[in-house]
Amino acid sequence: MLGLNEPDAVFRCELHTRRSGLHRTMGALIICEDVWKVYRLGDVEVQALRGVSLQIERGEFVAVMGSSGSGKSTLMNLLGCLDRPTKGTYWLDGRDVGRASQDELAELRSREIGFVFQNFNLVPRTSALENAQLPLCYWGLPLREQRARAAAALARVGLSGRDQHYPSQLSGGQQQRVAIARALVSSPSILLADEPTGNLDTESSREIMEVLARLNREDGLTVLVVTHEAQIATYAAREIFVKDGQIVSDRVTAAAPAGRS
Ligand SMILES: Nc1ncnc2c1ncn2[C@@H]1O[C@H](COP(=O)(O)OP(=O)(O)O)[C@@H](O)[C@H]1O
Numbered sequence: 481m482l483g484l485n486e487p488d489a490v491f492r493c494e495l496h497t498r499r500s501g502l503h504r505t506m507g508a509l510i511i512c513e514d515v516w517k518v519y520r521l522g523d524v525e526v527q528a529l530r531g532v533s534l535q536i537e538r539g540e541f542v543a544v545m546g547s548s549g550s551g552k553s554t555l556m557n558l559l560g561c562l563d564r565p566t567k568g569t570y571w572l573d574g575r576d577v578g579r580a581s582q583d584e585l586a587e588l589r590s591r592e593i594g595f596v597f598q599n600f601n602l603v604p605r606t607s608a609l610e611n612a613q614l615p616l617c618y619w620g621l622p623l624r625e626q627r628a629r630a631a632a633a634l635a636r637v638g639l640s641g642r643d644q645h646y647p648s649q650l651s652g653g654q655q656q657r658v659a660i661a662r663a664l665v666s667s668p669s670i671l672l673a674d675e676p677t678g679n680l681d682t683e684s685s686r687e688i689m690e691v692l693a694r695l696n697r698e699d700g701l702t703v704l705v706v707t708h709e710a711q712i713a714t715y716a717a718r719e720i721f722v723k724d725g726q727i728v729s730d731r732v733t734a735a736a737p738a739g740r741s
């Protein structure tokens with residue numbers, strides 16, 4: 481497993497734990513300090529993130545906003561351990577992601593993170609149940625348990641009775657709910673959704689946001705949603721604006737999740 485080796489990091493986490501009154505955990509779920517991501521394409525250097533510092537507590541519901549190319553997806557990929565910072569530090573649940581090996585990153589991803597994408601990314605001609613079950617196939621669980629967990633995840637997103645449907649037999653909103661079930665099946669700490677309503681009509685978008693809000697409110701799931709629609713962002717309790725690779729605003733919204741039942 482990954483360890484927390486840096487005394488400084490331990491101190492910071494403990495300090496934070498004391499401040500926030502979170503006694504069971506090591507403090508904030510996500511701590512980024514001066515995180516940079518630089519892509520190099522031949523001679524061209526793209527500074528996709530330029531010194532992002534960010535702290536997210538367990539159980540928060542955060543909207544990440546910003547125009548196209550501002551660095552939202554890059555940030556999500558880093559937070560989701562798909563990638564590592566070029567510079568700066570990212571602690572996920574007290575673990576230093578920048579120092580993790582590829583195997584440790586994969587392990588962190590599979591245990592801690594659930595991803596939802598704009599295009600659903602479901603496997604075609606494969607049932608909703610099997611799609612939702614997919615992340616568990618590396619876990620060595622008995623098949624019966626895998627199926628039970630997948631069925632429970634589908635029920636959690638309101639898709640009971642659709643277990644045997646193929647993606648092509650489901651609406652866009654339902655397909656995205658299968659994708660959310662797939663993200664939930666491993667009981668992650670964080671759900672990262674990158675423009676989850678980008679391909680959906682208004683009504684389906686509202687349904688998806690209601691599902692995410694319920695998971696946050698009732699199950700305490702930490703949810704980060706990238707969107708460029710202000711209306712979608714109103715479901716979150718906190719809005720972060722990214723511009724040119726930097727956080728330019730970070731504020732609590734009026735819409736506390738509890739008020740949106
Ligand atoms: N794999 C990559 N290689 C090179 N440049 C990239 C890569 N991914 C993103 N970028 C660049 O980084 C910047 C931020 O991109 P991205 O994070 O996708 O923005 P957003 O999600 O806000 O639209 C853009 O200029 C984009 O072209």
Ligand SMILES: [Mg+2]
Pocket residue numbers: 552553554674
């Ligand atoms: Mg993007």
